[in-house]
Amino acid sequence: MASTTNHVNQQHDVVVVIVPLPAQGHLHAALELSRRLSSANIPVYYVSTTAHVRQAHSRAAGWDPLNTPNLNFIDFPVTFNAPPTNPDASIKFPSQLVPAFNSSMQLRTPITDLVNKLGSISRRVIVIHDFLTSWVVQDVPKISNTECYCLHTVSAYLMFTYTWEAARPPVPPEAEVVLKQLPSQDGCTSPEVIEFAMKQINVLQDAGNIYSTSRAIDGMYLDLTEKMSVPKDFKNWALGPFNPVDLNIDKKDRHYSVEWLDKQPASSVIFVSFGSTTSLTEDEIRELAIGLEASQQRFIWVLRDADKGDIFSGEVRKYQLPEGYEKRVSERGLVMRDWAPQLEILGHPSTGGFMSHCGWNSCIESISMGVPIAAWPMHSDQPRNALFITEGLKIGISVREWERRKEVVPAETVEKVVRTLMASPEGEEMKRKAMELKEAVKLAVMEGGVTHKEMESFVAHITR
Structure with missing residues (x-):
């Protein structure tokens, strides 16, 4: 021992x-x-x-x-x-x-x-x-x-x-x-x-x-x-x-993603992350990249491979993005390839939405910070969590139905969902409900x- x-x-x-x-x-x-x-x-x-x-x-x-x-x-x-x-x-x-x-x-x-x-x-x-x-x-x-x-x-x-x-x-x-x-x-x-x-x-x-x-x-x-x-x-x-539920971030110890958020307008950024257990295919990455760019919304995208059983062993796969993509979106998009301080990003005033796999930790962190969710479940409890977020709590929008999980989500769908969540009256209402739930959890x-x-x-x- x-x-x-x-x-x-x-x-x-x-x-x-x-x-x-x-x-x-x-x-x-x-x-x-x-x-x-x-x-x-x-x-x-x-x-x-x-x-x-x-x-x-x-x-x-x-x-x-x-x-x-x-x-x-x-x-x-x-x-x-x-x-x-x-x-x-x-x-x-x-x-x-x-x-x-x-x-x-x-x-x-x-x-x-x-x-x-x-x-x-x-x-x-x-x-x-x-x-x-x-x-x-x-x-x-x-x-x-x-x-x-x-x-x-x-x-x-x-x-x-x-x-x-x-x-x-x-x-x-x-x-x-x-x-x-x-x-x-x-x-x-x-x-x-x-x-x-x-x-x-x-x-x-x-x-x-x-x-x-x-x-x-x-x-x-x-x-x-x-x-x-x-x-x-x-x-x-x-x-x-x-x-x-209250974050006290040391000003000296700010992560580069949080410093990037400091420069963005309030509630203007969608955080895109599929947790520690999901790996996307090349096709999924391509469509997601095109959809985020076409949405014209600001974003932070955590593009990393799922954890292995021992996170300290061996090489990690590096995802490829379309040629010149990161340069084109650099004004309003940050692509991260390392471990992200998720709670700090969700808790930042500039973050207004979260595209998530709906693992329960991610759901409850988003709720704690009053951030509505674009629900894109991948496995395990996630399809049911996504239903609870969208239909039960009404603080999110579905990216795709579970019955269609074998299909690649097209860029047009990504674009539409991101715009709805981030720049529509429907999205505003989800944000309002998410903030109410945040206050209830805090109390x-x-x-x-x-x-x-x-x-x-x-x-x-x-x-x-």
């Missing part, structure tokens, strides 16, 4: 062990939750493979995880392949990450040993694990003074869609409108991921769920979920968003707000 801490031998009342899935969105949500719990004066142990603990550190935005009181990191060296991405795969799911997912299963014995050790010197050990690391922690409930909680790095709305499809419970009319339009699961994941997920589902044995959402965003779906909770003492907490995390109270309730529950 390698570790950045020697605190495992110190005696404590209650300690928390957090076990994320080794993929960026999951690592990030678990790290932010670790930070919040450690600030409640609870020792927290963030545990993953060596490569993924390093990844979590390297992408923490605006704070230093290694100098945070009560936050400890334990990493276990495991070996796995990190194949390159395949942008031409028929299903967009990032299959290159599957070896890393499977590698996390090697942590079952080391994590059980760690919890046993902590349990021998603590009154209670709380294990918070990603839904997709349930298999790793399956031995933990047999340890007498432990409790397990499942971290869902998704919305309560998404989790409820599965319940609704299976049982069709009655729902309010505003939920029914959305649920009756649910896109199919076809093309969302690959067979090997479904197999991996089934292994997790078969061993679930938790005392409660934690959701990466806020009751200000999808409280109705949390209420519906709670009505159907069995047993009745099973608890659900919405502790998100797992990102700051929720402040003292006395619903999220703040929910975090207090969770801390009181685990330290009871």
